[in-house]
Amino acid sequence: MSNATPKLLIDEIYKSVKGLLPNEDAADGATVTVEGWMRTNRSNNNIGFIALNDGSCFTNCQVVYEAEKLENYAEISKLLTGCAISVTGKLIHTPEAKQPFEINASEITLLGACDSSYPLQKKRHSLEFLREIPHLRPRTNTFMAVFKVRSIVSQSIHQFFRENGFSYIHTPLITGNDAEGAGETFTVTTREDGDYQNDFFGKHACLTVSGQLHVEPFALALGKVYTFGPTFRAENSNTPYHLNEFWMIEPEMAFCDLNGDMAVMEALVKYIIKDVLESCPDEMKFLNDFVSEKHDLIDKLEHVMNSDFKVITYTEAVDYLKNAPVKFENPVEWGMDFFKEHEVYLCDQVAKGPVFLIDFPKDIKAFYMKLNPDGKTVAACDLLAPGVGELMGGSQREENYDVLVKKMEDMHMDRSTLEWYLDLRKYGGVVHSGFGLGLERILMYITGVANIRDVIPYARTPKSLKF
Ligand code: 4AD
Numbered sequence: 001m002s003n004a005t006p007k008l009l010i011d012e013i014y015k016s017v018k019g020l021l022p023n024e025d026a027a028d029g030a031t032v033t034v035e036g037w038m039r040t041n042r043s044n045n046n047i048g049f050i051a052l053n054d055g056s057c058f059t060n061c062q063v064v065y066e067a068e069k070l071e072n073y074a075e076i077s078k079l080l081t082g083c084a085i086s087v088t089g090k091l092i093h094t095p096e097a098k099q100p101f102e103i104n105a106s107e108i109t110l111l112g113a114c115d116s117s118y119p120l121q122k123k124r125h126s127l128e129f130l131r132e133i134p135h136l137r138p139r140t141n142t143f144m145a146v147f148k149v150r151s152i153v154s155q156s157i158h159q160f161f162r163e164n165g166f167s168y169i170h171t172p173l174i175t176g177n178d179a180e181g182a183g184e185t186f187t188v189t190t191r192e193d194g195d196y197q198n199d200f201f202g203k204h205a206c207l208t209v210s211g212q213l214h215v216e217p218f219a220l221a222l223g224k225v226y227t228f229g230p231t232f233r234a235e236n237s238n239t240p241y242h243l244n245e246f247w248m249i250e251p252e253m254a255f256c257d258l259n260g261d262m263a264v265m266e267a268l269v270k271y272i273i274k275d276v277l278e279s280c281p282d283e284m285k286f287l288n289d290f291v292s293e294k295h296d297l298i299d300k301l302e303h304v305m306n307s308d309f310k311v312i313t314y315t316e317a318v319d320y321l322k323n324a325p326v327k328f329e330n331p332v333e334w335g336m337d338f339f340k341e342h343e344v345y346l347c348d349q350v351a352k353g354p355v356f357l358i359d360f361p362k363d364i365k366a367f368y369m370k371l372n373p374d375g376k377t378v379a380a381c382d383l384l385a386p387g388v389g390e391l392m393g394g395s396q397r398e399e400n401y402d403v404l405v406k407k408m409e410d411m412h413m414d415r416s417t418l419e420w421y422l423d424l425r426k427y428g429g430v431v432h433s434g435f436g437l438g439l440e441r442i443l444m445y446i447t448g449v450a451n452i453r454d455v456i457p458y459a460r461t462p463k464s465l466k467f
C-alpha cells in the first residue's frame with residue numbers, strides 16, 4: 001500500500017460520520033478527522049464528552065477528550081452547544097454502547113464559535129417555536145430527519161418515472177393562461193398600476209397553479225411524461241394542509257384511461273414508501289418514535305405498501321356518508337365538494353386506509369376532465385389518505401374536441417387563451433390521463449408530521465413570509 005491510501009481515506013471517507021459508520025476499514029485505532037456542530041458538551045476537570053453531528057447522517061458521533069492529551073482542554077471544555085469544530089483522533093469501536101464508535105480526540109479545533117443566545121439548546125422545542133427559526137431548525141433531529149426524507153422522496157419519484165420510461169419535462173413557472181381553474185393566481189408584474197397591456201410580457205402574466213396544461217402536449221408527443229416543480233396558489237386557506245407555494249409532480253400519459261392512471265398512482269405511492277423505508281431507516285425510526293402521534297408510522301406504511309387501495313365512486317361515498325352513524329357539521333348532498341370531516345370518515349371508517357374516490361359530479365371538477373357516459377359525472381379520481389386528506393388528484397382528459405369546447409362555453413371560459421390546448425384534440429388527439437401529487441402532502445403522510453409547514457424548508461402561507 002502506498003502512503004497515499006490513508007490520506008485518501010481520511011479526506012474522502014473518514015471525514016463524514018456516515019462514512020465511518022458501516023466502514024469495515026475504519027478499524028479500531030485508525031486516525032480519523034470529522035467536522036461538525038456540537039450538540040452537547042459536558043466535562044469535568046479530566047475528561048469531556050461531545051456529541052457531534054456533521055449532518056451526513058442522523059447519528060451523533062461521541063467525541064471523548066482528555067485534559068492529559070489536549071493542550072487546549074480548558075478552551076474546548078467551555079465551548080457551547082452550536083459551535084462548529086474539527087476533531088482528529090483515534091476511532092474506537094464501542095459495540096456495547098448506543099453509538100457504534102467514538103473518537104478519542106488528539107486534536108480539537110474551533111471552526112465556528114457559538115454563544116449562549118443560540119436558540120437550539122438541549123431540550124425539546126415545539127414545532128411552532130422552530131417554525132419561527134427556519135434557518136436553524138434543520139439542525140434539530142426532527143427537521144434533519146424530515147429533510148433527509150424529503151430529499152429521498154424527491155429522488156425516488158424521479159427514479160420511479162425513469163424506471164418506467166417517463167420523460168421529465170420542465171413546464172414554465174410564469175404563464176399566460178390562468179384558466180386551469182385549480183386556484184387563484186399570483187400576478188407577475190413589473191408595474192404598480194396594473195396596466196398589463198404595457199407590462200413586461202404585454203399581457204397579464206401569473207405564476208403557475210399547475211403544469212398540467214403545459215405538459216399535456218408533451219404526452220401527446222413523447223407518450224409518458226411528468227413535470228415536477230414549484231406551484232403557486234393565492235388561495236387564503238390557512239390550514240395544516242395548504243401552502244401557497246408547494247411542489248407538485250404531474251405525470252401525463254397518452255393512450256391511458258382512468259384505470260391506468262390509478263394503477264400508476266398506486267404504484268408510485270408504494271414505490272416511494274418502499275424506497276424511504278429502505279433508504280432512511282434511522283430517520284423513519286425517529287419519526288415513528290418521536291413525531292407520529294401513535295408511534296405506528298412504520299407499521300401503517302408497511303401495511304399500505306402491501307395492500308390494494310380501495311376504489312369508491314363519489315355516489316357510493318355520498319351513500320356511506322348519509323348512512324354514517326355520526327353527525328357531520330356539514331350535511332352531505334350529492335353534488336357537493338366533500339369537507340375534511342367527510343374525507344376523514346371515508347378513509348378511517350370506510351376504507352381503513354388510502355382510498356380512491358372516482359366519478360365526481362362534473363360541476364365541482366375542472367373543465368378538462370372526461371365526461372362520463374352518464375353526462376353528469378367525470379372520469380376523475382382523488383386519492384385520499386388518513387391524516388392528510390387529498391394526496392393526489394387526477395383524471396382522464398376530455399379528448400373530444402366538441403365536448404371540450406361545449407364544456408368551456410358552459411363554464412364561460414375565455415377560449416382565446418386556450419386555442420393551443422384545443423389543438424391537441426384537433427391534431428391526433430387520443431385518450432390520455434394524468435394526475436397531480438403534492439410533494440408536501442405525501443411527505444406529511446410518510447413522516448407523520450401533522451402540519452404541512454413543517455415538511456417544506458421555507459413555508460409560504462397567508463400573512464407569513466419568513467425571509
Ligand atoms: O387537485 P389539484 O388542484 O390538481 C391539479 O392541479 C391537476 N392539474 C393535477 C393533474 O391532474 N395534473 O392538485 C393536485 C395535488 C393535490 O392532490 C394535493 O396533493 C396538492 O396537489 N395540492 C396542494 N398541496 C399543498 N398545498 C396546496 N394548497 C395544494 N393544493 C393542491
Ligand code: MG
Pocket residue numbers: 382390392393
Ligand atoms: Mg384536487
